[in-house]
Amino acid sequence: MKKLISFLAMSFCALTVNAQATHNMKITFQDGNTVVYGMENVKTVEFVEKEDPSAKETYTIAGVEYPMPEAVDLGLPSGTKWASMNIGAKGVYEIGGYYGWADPTGELTSNSYCWLDTSINGPWTSDLFGGTNPPKDISGTDLDLSTRKLGKEWRMPSPSDFRELNENCTFIKYEKYYEVIGPNGASIILPISGQWCFSKSDSFGNPLEYYKFVLVMDYTPCFWTSTRSFDDSSLEYDAEYNYPAADYTHVCEDKFWGMVNGICDSYYRNAMMPIRAIKK
Numbered sequence: 001m002k003k004l005i006s007f008l009a010m011s012f013c014a015l016t017v018n019a020q021a022t023h024n025m026k027i028t029f030q031d032g033n034t035v036v037y038g039m040e041n042v043k044t045v046e047f048v049e050k051e052d053p054s055a056k057e058t059y060t061i062a063g064v065e066y067p068m069p070e071a072v073d074l075g076l077p078s079g080t081k082w083a084s085m086n087i088g089a090k091g092v093y094e095i096g097g098y099y100g101w102a103d104p105t106g107e108l109t110s111n112s113y114c115w116l117d118t119s120i121n122g123p124w125t126s127d128l129f130g131g132t133n134p135p136k137d138i139s140g141t142d143l144d145l146s147t148r149k150l151g152k153e154w155r156m157p158s159p160s161d162f163r164e165l166n167e168n169c170t171f172i173k174y175e176k177y178y179e180v181i182g183p184n185g186a187s188i189i190l191p192i193s194g195q196w197c198f199s200k201s202d203s204f205g206n207p208l209e210y211y212k213f214v215l216v217m218d219y220t221p222c223f224w225t226s227t228r229s230f231d232d233s234s235l236e237y238d239a240e241y242n243y244p245a246a247d248y249t250h251v252c253e254d255k256f257w258g259m260v261n262g263i264c265d266s267y268y269r270n271a272m273m274p275i276r277a278i279k280k
Helices: 007-017 147-152 159-167 231-239
Strands: 003-006 024-028 034-038 043-049 058-061 064-067 069-073 081-084 170-173 178-181 188-193 195-201 205-215 221-227 246-252 264-266
Touching: 058 147, 159 221, 159 246
Parallel strands: none
Antiparallel strands: 003 043, 024 034, 058 064, 069 081, 170 178, 178 188, 195 205, 221 246, 246 264
């Protein structure tokens, strides 16, 4: 925001401080140097906010450049602002990218450590998608794609962040997206996306001959949350089988599924889903 102070106002302020002041402006810099300007040559003085050198206009994933999202203030009790579009989208109505959980590059593929086909990479014993002992919550960490690509003020939402939308916002369904309207009237668009995962049935529930990586739930917006599933006692056993899984949510009956009871759905961490960032 610019603040404009007229020559007349500045002259009045100067006279109130020192009645003997001349019509000159003396500016002293941090290094002690001074500059004197003749006030008769000054028409206006503008005070402008200092630009944030860390602010970004674009970000890049796999060599493709995308515009930074706007941080939309929905008027939520927590003050959380939601990104205007998904990561990897170039507009609010675009789905954007499908990403694995805890992939800070956004470049890992669906076949990276797939437990259904050990001929690909063997059992899941690597550091991909959070590794064999993933954090309970990756929001704002080095594993968070939102933080790595958009900046340190952005992060993945937790289940409680989605629950806050349920409790305070109105969901309106359209053919290809939902509009989520906050208490202050501002809104965000959630494109219908579904998720890519290994399944033995297609998106209509029809059985497949063998497991395939298919798009399912393509009638609703789906999103990863920042949290993993299961307790620590299951880590050692489940690591070989692509567990512990990570929590995700999707819109169902005009709300995010499971958020009312505080329970999320979960799926293998190398499934591919959209990510919507938030900012405090």
